[in-house]
Amino acid sequence: MALGVQDPRVKHSLSGSVFFDQGSLEEPPPPLRSYLCLTILTCFCPAYPVNIVALVCSIMSRNSYYQGDYDGSRRLGRNARLVAVASIIIGLLVIAISCIVHFTTGDF
Template identity: 80%
Template sequence: MALVVLNSQVKSSLSGSTFFDRGSIEEQEHSPPLRSYLCLTIFTCFCPAYPVNIVALVFSIMSRNSYYHGDYDGSRRLGRSALYVAVASIVIGLLIIAITCIVHFTTMEF
């Protein structure tokens, strides 16, 4: 009777019982955490600084793709860029809102 191994992490012993290969699982545990700031960049899409927040969203998605392809340094670099552009988008959006409110309320006729 031949035993078929479906996953590279699952191995079978001579008695027929299966167990996980701990070496490959330990290698996967040492990957750094994913920091793509996707939630923040989606939140910035509601700010009125549209070209800037779309760039932040693109950086965030590129960071996630790099992470899943195993490029952890590129993922970290793109995630940091996404964070900086998202913060810039929030600041620009708040400035646009403040300037709009100031112009609207100072030119209002009573």
């Protein structure tokens, strides 16, 4: 190393001692994408078994992230998003079919 060039991983304390910073070598974790808010909102759609599966996938995604399994967290988050979107679509279909059946049959 040339004189005057300092390694950014070397830290100096206030007392003048030098130590090597191990924490700067690690990459920061990727951002968390568990879609928990989306899955909680889908719990208001009338497709209850599908809603629960989306919520469980989202919670498992958060647990995997906090345990350090980032690939598993990403996979479970993607599954939670897909199941939540499917739940919204199923819920809207159930609402539409029930409205059609209610307003086309019987007396008003």
